Amino acid sequence: MRIGVKRIRAALTSRLLAIRHTVRNWRAVRTGTCHEQILFHQELKQLLRCDGEWLRATALEYYHCPSAWRRLSSYRSPSRETDDFAKTLDVAEGFAVWTLVKHLRPRVVVELGTQYGISARLWKEALKAYVPQHELILCDLTDHRRFIGDDECTFLEGDARQTLLEVFTSRKVDVLYNDVHPYDLVRWSVAEGLKQGVLVFAFHDVGCKHPRGPFRVESAHLGADEKSICAEDYGRCGTWERHVIAELFDERVLYQDTVVEASTRIQIFDSLFGLGIVIRDVKIN
Numbered sequence: 001m002r003i004g005v006k007r008i009r010a011a012l013t014s015r016l017l018a019i020r021h022t023v024r025n026w027r028a029v030r031t032g033t034c035h036e037q038i039l040f041h042q043e044l045k046q047l048l049r050c051d052g053e054w055l056r057a058t059a060l061e062y063y064h065c066p067s068a069w070r071r072l073s074s075y076r077s078p079s080r081e082t083d084d085f086a087k088t089l090d091v092a093e094g095f096a097v098w099t100l101v102k103h104l105r106p107r108v109v110v111e112l113g114t115q116y117g118i119s120a121r122l123w124k125e126a127l128k129a130y131v132p133q134h135e136l137i138l139c140d141l142t143d144h145r146r147f148i149g150d151d152e153c154t155f156l157e158g159d160a161r162q163t164l165l166e167v168f169t170s171r172k173v174d175v176l177y178n179d180v181h182p183y184d185l186v187r188w189s190v191a192e193g194l195k196q197g198v199l200v201f202a203f204h205d206v207g208c209k210h211p212r213g214p215f216r217v218e219s220a221h222l223g224a225d226e227k228s229i230c231a232e233d234y235g236r237c238g239t240w241e242r243h244v245i246a247e248l249f250d251e252r253v254l255y256q257d258t259v260v261e262a263s264t265r266i267q268i269f270d271s272l273f274g275l276g277i278v279i280r281d282v283k284i285n
Helices: 002-033 041-048 052-063 091-104 118-130 160-170 183-195 217-221 224-229 241-248
Strands: 108-112 135-140 154-157 175-178 200-204 258-260 264-269 275-280
Touching: 002 052, 002 091, 041 052, 041 091, 041 258, 041 264, 041 275, 052 091, 091 118, 091 200, 091 264, 091 275, 108 118, 108 160, 118 135, 135 160, 154 160, 160 183, 175 183, 183 200, 183 224, 183 241, 200 241, 217 241, 241 275
Parallel strands: 108 135, 108 175, 135 154, 175 200
Antiparallel strands: 200 275, 258 264, 264 275
């Protein structure tokens, strides 16, 4: 009897926390999409070269698709306890991804590092909204998905060095989203993506401005061998995605959030963990 009561209490507590999380996200999305101050409006207009009217319309479309954002991290969540199942994209970063999909209409999106599939759910909802013929491909070492099934994506289990090569041999990838952290893997995947003509790269955990920002600019002085040795020493060295962006695209991104050149546009969004997007200046659609 006691075990049954404990299970019921645990289930009710979990349900209550989920409701609270959804309400927090709804408030954040409503504030950032239904008022004049649209989330990341200046950064998105510069990155995507879109106008304010288009952005406002897109913000309302995002607001009216709660299945895309309700499980994302609460906006600038101050602690892991309020990040739901994992440290995933927050609702502001989610809007940046949503606008990216609407603007570029990518047909093939690959995500490295899926875990529970919270960010994959966002990518899928955006693709469903704007790209009728699309494919979402997810790669991870093990399958822990809870929020996206095999009927909605292609899941490849195993080392990304093998699974991503399989994808490249059979498909033209438009967007490569990197949410893995080991230096060697991140650098290899981006370099290989460049060889294969990927036009858009997205990265999570590239922020440094907030208390939990995982990027450490001082690690840039380490040589390639040292970076490989410290590939997963995030506490001391931070994550490596932004270093890879600097090495393969533009070193200025180590110290500034926006880099605009004729052939490449880079934006690091000022969010808790940091979302980075690199667009090579070629049309997808």
